[in-house]
Amino acid sequence: MKIHGDNENLYEVTAYTEDSLGLLYSISGIFARRSLDIYKLLCYPSAIEGVFKIKVYVWATPDLIRQAVLQIEKKVDVIKAYFEIDSQRSKREVAEVKDILRNREELKTN
């Protein structure tokens, strides 16, 4: 069993994504490159139609998790990614992602 440093926490990373072949692989690869062990990984449809939700639980330092999540968010098919130590924010997230999509669709039509 891996020993975790004082500065490491178990983070819950949530990515809202399009339905895209290979994306799960890409996302897990971002953690693997930085030697961040994935403790649990879930993938399921989100409350928003056509949008998937990938949840990854990893042990990491605050700095590494921030950098990894930015790299996840950079993926073309990722709409938004978050990280949290606890998992209390999922309702807020859904509302926010809906907002993001609405704003972007509006920008497109303007």
Place this chain on the structure above:
Amino acid sequence: MTGAEILLESLIAQGAETVFGYPGGQIMPVYDKLYDYGDRIRHILVRHEQGAVHAAQGYARIKGAPGVVMVTSGPGATNALTGIADALIDSTPLVVIAGQVPNGALGTDAFQETDYIGLTAPITKWNYQIRSAEDVAHAVARAFYIAGSGRPGPVVLDMTKDAQVGIAEYVPAKCDFIRSYQPCPVPDDSILDRAARMIDAAERPLVVFGHGVMLSGAEKELAAFLSKGDIPAGSTLLGLSCLDSDNPHFIGMVGMHGNLAPNVMTQQCDLLIAVGMRFDDRVTGTLSSYACQAKKIHIDIDPAELDKLVRVDLPVLGDARYVLSELTARIREVKRPEWMMRPIMEASVEKHKVIDPELHPAGGMLKQGEVVAAVAEACGGNAVIVTDVGQHQMSAARYSRFHNSRSMITSGGLGTMGFGLPAAIGAKIAAPERTVCLFVGDGGIQMTIQELGTIMQEGTGVKIVLLDNNWLGNVRQWQELFFGSRYSFTRMMNPDYSAIAAAYGIAYKRVEKRGELASAVRQMFETDGAFLLDVHVEEAFNVFPMIPPGKSVDQIMLNETDWI
């Protein structure tokens, strides 16, 4: 139409009139249709798929638009991987179209099947498997949009045989919006105001700019910003040629073999403004001591680059062109005569200790810098300079001169030996009216030497300057300086390059003596078509200045014994 025809129509619709490729079983339906499109799509048959990708990179770097590559599945596709990885790290837009086995054979270890989506996931900006002809037009439009927008990069389309032979109606597709993808973030006015205030408050600001300036077309905006703020600026390797070498604010190249002024001043400035660069370790030296004294602003289009390696006081997420023009409008016009004297002082130390001994040695064999300087002189700083990777790359970067942007093509982030020759071919095809001059080592040329066949077949007029030292010079230098002169497998026997050039019908000249150099360079430029100038340079040569690994950017070796 078949999916193959839709692919070709879609390429034409994207303005992609040149394709670098190599055929094979699983891409044959596309090649079969390509036979009929000869008047609308120019296909360059390379000699190895790695060459196709590097050539497309050279093409893209000149054009500022995606280069297109076409390869077969399996080994053809895996041969392309090095170039794709190179393009990702150096932000070069590519659309790589790879054949793939039929849908029904996917995942069965069929002949020449590889998991290309899996293989390319970490080295592409986006990849996508096309499994039906209906999907082709849309996928191509999306691929071009993604490759060329925001921070550019390589995109792979893995096209199964079913997608190529299937029949669908061709409906031209356009793509300029993807809801999950925000390529051009715009910074808030308040951030720009804060940046302007920081610049106005600084006494010793320094700009370090990179490839991002070129990618966003911000060359004029950068020059205007530097002029109004009277700010000295150093370039990364990939930023070279964004600013005219004669621009009074340009103080040279940063990094391991860069100029003294920008490296030393990095440790003296009170504000470091990084524009379109990513703090590569070859630029920063030891991170823990990098510009610690300075406040820092980092302007970049890629949010994942901000605060990745260097913690900055103000990250500015946005396109360099927009941000620089906004900042120019917001900053005060000032003069900083004292600060602007520093680079002159540093440059004079460098001239005395490094440049003069390199360019005007008392005797001995030719030095690399002399050759580069002779080329720069002969083409008046107007050529496109392409390099391979090694000592000659650093010499070319140090001693070339640039009066036009998009004139330095080199493999920076990945440092890929073998890049140079095919990249030069691609550059010349993209800019036939310009002189394209490649500097390459005897190691690197042999990594993709088969592309001389492409030059022969296409009649590509690339000028090849081979800096021939019978060593893997760069590694030899490290062995001498840091591994107790234990030259482990870096001595390299060379073939007879005159025979090789003759075999490919390429003009050739060998130079060994200083007195022959200028006329040989002239002869090379006066000769129509390709030319191989084989210059025998000093063997036990070291590129200086050098910031050794583990040192900070102001701990610089000027030669084997002197440090600043």
